[in-house]
Amino acid sequence: MASAANANLNAVRETMDVLLEISRLLNTGLDMESLSICVRLCEQGINPEALSAVIKELRKASESLKAEMENPA
């Protein structure tokens, strides 16, 4: 039982490493933490296109905040 769980954990880890490398090569801007969250959201049934729109929206919002923080009017 424990060895089956370990094998599954290893499979998940290896798959995540491959996905992170593909993500890096495609220049998606996702780090391991964000990618892990996205994987879990996809596993919950969130549509990938909708999730990509969420990520782009969050980037836009946080970039504008960072710019405002650096150059307050």
Place this chain on the structure above:
Amino acid sequence: NGSITGLLSDLCSCSLIGVSWKRRALGVSRESFHRVLKKRAYGALLSKLFQDGPKGPASGQSATANIPPRNKVLMMSFDLRVAGCREEAERLEDQLGRLPEGASSSGLSEVDAVLELLVFLAGSAPPPPTSF
């Protein structure tokens, strides 16, 4: 928290990494901005979900909508080769070959959905700085 709301909240927190909250000139707290981010995240998510109509060429779906995500990555690899990035293209194909198919071998139930997400986000980050 593994719920969708908890995961979206975690995604908002990730977006705030690197924002300095030392300067309070704007009068914005981390908590209030986190709330703003959550609102925008739900707005983007819901607007996209409500756009989902019947699929097919007649409904204006893109011609690539039905292509399997692995093939879309191969198409991107081809584009990289055409652009002269042979090493990256080979690495991409190599990684794609290493990606297990099916939940039992990958340990994940939605590998293709994640791959589809990566395709949608491809090129969305600023290019890495080139070293001389």
